[in-house]
Amino acid sequence: MNSARRSRGAAPPSSFTNWKTAIFQSRRRIIMCPVSTEEERVASNLARGAGEAILEVYASPFEVRFKGPDDPVTDADLRAQDIIVEGLAHEFPDDGIVSEESPVSEGARRKPRVWFVDPLDGTGEFVARTGEFSVIIGLVEEGLPKLGVIYRPVGDVLYVGTRDQAAWIITGGDRKRAWVSAAAPPHPVRLAVSRSHRHISIDTIKTRLGNVTEIACGSVGAKIGLLVSGTVDVYVEPARYTSKWDVCGAEAILRGAGGLMTDLAGGPLRYDVTELKNLRGFVATNRQCHGDVLAAIPASAFGVASAG
Numbered sequence: 001m002n003s004a005r006r007s008r009g010a011a012p013p014s015s016f017t018n019w020k021t022a023i024f025q026s027r028r029r030i031i032m033c034p035v036s037t038e039e040e041r042v043a044s045n046l047a048r049g050a051g052e053a054i055l056e057v058y059a060s061p062f063e064v065r066f067k068g069p070d071d072p073v074t075d076a077d078l079r080a081q082d083i084i085v086e087g088l089a090h091e092f093p094d095d096g097i098v099s100e101e102s103p104v105s106e107g108a109r110r111k112p113r114v115w116f117v118d119p120l121d122g123t124g125e126f127v128a129r130t131g132e133f134s135v136i137i138g139l140v141e142e143g144l145p146k147l148g149v150i151y152r153p154v155g156d157v158l159y160v161g162t163r164d165q166a167a168w169i170i171t172g173g174d175r176k177r178a179w180v181s182a183a184a185p186p187h188p189v190r191l192a193v194s195r196s197h198r199h200i201s202i203d204t205i206k207t208r209l210g211n212v213t214e215i216a217c218g219s220v221g222a223k224i225g226l227l228v229s230g231t232v233d234v235y236v237e238p239a240r241y242t243s244k245w246d247v248c249g250a251e252a253i254l255r256g257a258g259g260l261m262t263d264l265a266g267g268p269l270r271y272d273v274t275e276l277k278n279l280r281g282f283v284a285t286n287r288q289c290h291g292d293v294l295a296a297i298p299a300s301a302f303g304v305a306s307a308g
Contacts (some may be wrong), residue, residue, distance in 0.1 A: 120221025138249025148249025161256030
């Protein structure tokens, strides 16, 4: 690990030091949606437990270390990962697990069922204290994202969904179905873009679509939340910096809410390949405007998305 670090003091020990505590604490408010499976319930509990551990670090002084250029990591990332990975391994011992902060096992990737985990999506937003960070957990079966969970600790918002079946938004004790919007050109379109990694191609996409309102937001999970709540209609990420753990759970939830996610060329995102980076970027929409958005992407974006 890169030795560069920014000191914010040491965070106190978290009360959520293991997955058992997270599961048992979260079972007090277990999610009982009509579409719930055991996998969804376990993932939801672990995400919420991880979120509480993240907030404990967030509320205290913490140290920022760097894995590489512009790639921070904190104790919140590691504590959240321990809770989720240990919990999934115990509850589903035959499944593979791929997590951002753990070494990737090729044996785990070859299993029929693989969990993709981003324990703290948007660490940069966490460090900047914008509140726009999330926990993302997704399950892939036979190469396709089956279910997903996104938890926003700030605001206590949980998104849970099953691919092409249903998705839900749970805030506190309130639960409602998640649905994407129906907007498409030539009508006004709302476009979510990265707050910290806005891509150069976004301006061309906006010009070609016409009548676009841009909404900046941090973290993949936060922007997918905007999509499945109908707040935005499109989210385009041409860059190659995102990985499979960013989009696996997000894609399952989006498709459950009626939306669609593909690469920049309109092809499916692949989870059964060795490469973990999304080298061809991705496009997430309400499905209604997907074709218009793909047609608006400049050819130059493909070169930037796949470049080193």
